[in-house]
Amino acid sequence: MKHLPLILAAIGLLSTATAQKKIPSSYRTCIESSDRRTEIITPQVMGYNCYKADLHVHTSYSDGCVNPSGRVIEAWYDGMDILAITDHYESHGGVKRFFKVVAPYNKNKKPTRYIAPGSSKMPENGIDPGLKVDFNAIHKEAAASNIRHNYGMLIIKGCEMARNKEKLGHYNAIFVKDLNSVYAFELKEAFKKVKEQGGLIFHNHPGDVSRYETEWHKDVHNSGLIDGVEVANGLRYYPQMVNRCVERKYFMVGNTDAHGFVAHRYTVNGCFRTHTIIFAKECTEEKVKEALLERRTIVYSGGDLIGEEEWLSEFLNASIECQLVSESSKGDNRTYTFTNMSSYPYHLRVGRTVHVLESFKTLAIPFGKDKKTGKLMKPTFCADNMWAANHTHPTIEIKIDKK
Numbered sequence: 001m002k003h004l005p006l007i008l009a010a011i012g013l014l015s016t017a018t019a020q021k022k023i024p025s026s027y028r029t030c031i032e033s034s035d036r037r038t039e040i041i042t043p044q045v046m047g048y049n050c051y052k053a054d055l056h057v058h059t060s061y062s063d064g065c066v067n068p069s070g071r072v073i074e075a076w077y078d079g080m081d082i083l084a085i086t087d088h089y090e091s092h093g094g095v096k097r098f099f100k101v102v103a104p105y106n107k108n109k110k111p112t113r114y115i116a117p118g119s120s121k122m123p124e125n126g127i128d129p130g131l132k133v134d135f136n137a138i139h140k141e142a143a144a145s146n147i148r149h150n151y152g153m154l155i156i157k158g159c160e161m162a163r164n165k166e167k168l169g170h171y172n173a174i175f176v177k178d179l180n181s182v183y184a185f186e187l188k189e190a191f192k193k194v195k196e197q198g199g200l201i202f203h204n205h206p207g208d209v210s211r212y213e214t215e216w217h218k219d220v221h222n223s224g225l226i227d228g229v230e231v232a233n234g235l236r237y238y239p240q241m242v243n244r245c246v247e248r249k250y251f252m253v254g255n256t257d258a259h260g261f262v263a264h265r266y267t268v269n270g271c272f273r274t275h276t277i278i279f280a281k282e283c284t285e286e287k288v289k290e291a292l293l294e295r296r297t298i299v300y301s302g303g304d305l306i307g308e309e310e311w312l313s314e315f316l317n318a319s320i321e322c323q324l325v326s327e328s329s330k331g332d333n334r335t336y337t338f339t340n341m342s343s344y345p346y347h348l349r350v351g352r353t354v355h356v357l358e359s360f361k362t363l364a365i366p367f368g369k370d371k372k373t374g375k376l377m378k379p380t381f382c383a384d385n386m387w388a389a390n391h392t393h394p395t396i397e398i399k400i401d402k403k
Contacts, residue, residue, distance in 0.1 A: 040079040040272060041343045041359075043318035045311075048279035048296065051288065053082035055158065055276060056172055056204060056230065056255030060094040061138050062087035062160075064259045068138055069145035074262050076151045078273045081283055084158035085142050086172045089183060089190075092133055135159050135179035154283050160204065161190055169212055170204040172230070175289055188216075191225040200292060202228035202253055209240040226250065228292065232301035233257050234265070234274055239391035242306060246389045251292045252276075252307055254299030272343075274301045279311070305344065309388040313396045316346065316386070320357070322379055322398045325364065335366045336379050338398065348381035349393075355381075 042050035057071050058064035066074070068085055075083040136157075143155045159179050162170040168187055176182055176199040184190040194201055203226060206212060220226060231241045232254030245252050253276040256262055266273045279296035280287040291297070298307035298315055305312060319342035326335045338355075339362040340346060346357045350365070357363050367377040380397040388394045 037077055038079040038272070039343075041341070042277065043315075043342055045279050045314050045318045048281060048291070049283070050315075051081040051154075051278045051280055051283050052079055052300075053084075053253075053276045053278050053288070054078075054080050054255050054258075054273065055082070055084040055156065055174060055202075055253055056086050056160070056233075057083065057258040058087055058160075059085055059138060061092065061133055063091045063093040065094075066258075066261065068142035071258070072142050072145040072151065072153065072155065073149065074258075076149070076153060078262060078266075080153065080273075080275060082154045082156065082278070082288060083142070084156040084172070084174050085138060086158035086160045086174070087133070087135060087138055089131070089135075089159055089161045095133060131180055131183050139179065154285065154288065156285065156288075161187060167211070168216060169206060171201050171226075172204055173199050173201050175199045175285060188220055188223075188225070191220065195225060200227040200289065201225060202230055202251070203241075204230045205233035205236075205257065206230065206238055206241050209244060221248070228253055230255060230257075231306055232274055232299045235269075235302045237299070237301050237304070237306055237387065239387070242387065242391075243389050245295075246308060249295065251295045252297050252299050253292075254301050254306065269302065271303045272300060274299075276300075277305075277315070300344070303345065304385050304387060305383075306387045309394045312383065312386045312388060312394050316383060316396050317399050319344065319346070320398055322400050324400055332376070333366055333368050334376055335364055336398075336400070337362050337364050338379070345385075347384040349384050350381060354384055 040052055044050070054075055059066060059068045059071055061068070064087070071085055072083060139155065139157045146153050146155050156174050157176050157179055158172055158174040159176070160170055160172050162168070171191070173182060173194040176194055177197045182190055182193040182197065182199070184193060191201055203212070206229060228251035229241045229245050231238055231245065231252045234257055237254070242252065244250065254274050255276065256274050262273055277298040277300060278288055278291050280291040295308065296311065298305055298311050305315070319340060321339040321341060323337045324334060325337050327333070338357055340357045340359055343359050345359055348355045348357055350367075355363055355365055365379075367379060369375060370377050378397055379400065380395060382393050382395050384393050386394055
């Protein structure tokens, strides 16, 4: 026990040192990073780059809950290369909410009266209220955010036009130079103004084809005013509209139509946000517009890929590296390896067996002889998570790569 005083003294010194240690005013619990973008890896397809685009989102200036800068940030984090903010011409709930918030600052203590333009009926006074929101300013705000964050995305000018009560449908106008000047009370007249500015128009979330076969719709289509169709909106796709695009040579797009936050709808379901894969030489307005007009697109929604069979086949073949690795001694069986070099998983069916080829994984799959012909089968699959015309899965032969 003779060392007890020394031990107690040491404990006392340690306690004093601890007490004297300066406690920080703040302490970082985690190193913060702002560069964790979800990179969606795609192949080159027939010499074209694959650009991921969401061409239909809304902000708090119409009926969304995220401002333009927030939409740009979301899109970049989700792996998008192209974004079109397409606020409604006819629905500006966000502006109305703002007026309610600032109402106490009005002299009369009442909210500012706001008249939404573009209703299906002309006001009783016969005066078209026109636009009450500067749509060019919305685009400018988004473009400034893109530059400020050094994202390098392509931000496209756009808007959504509709006449709900007349059941004419909703349409997006993109590549418009002056969004404010294309407004017109009559929807067809607005379409003409879009075309005069070199813009494109596509039909949004159309659903059943029969709903859009009125004389007005036939006139608009026959006049060459429609360029494309949104064949997927969010986590829903419209098989009949794929046929319409093939028959009438419209481009296909798929978009989120985001009003609320994007992440809670897609990330929790284990998929990327709905988007359009655009095959273009460069990510510029000129080249992207050219790609749309030439119908070089595939739509992604909830893990499925939708489009014309030719482009689905080319995309799958560009994504997969196939090698012949062995052949049985009897010559009645060959085994191939299939390596998925893209971020999109593929569900490949042979007969009743479905092989899930996950991103950046390899599968070894044997192919025997065809029972009818007696010849060795080629590496051919029915792509179960791809959709072509007539709501069918395309059958695609995978090209064998030479070592």
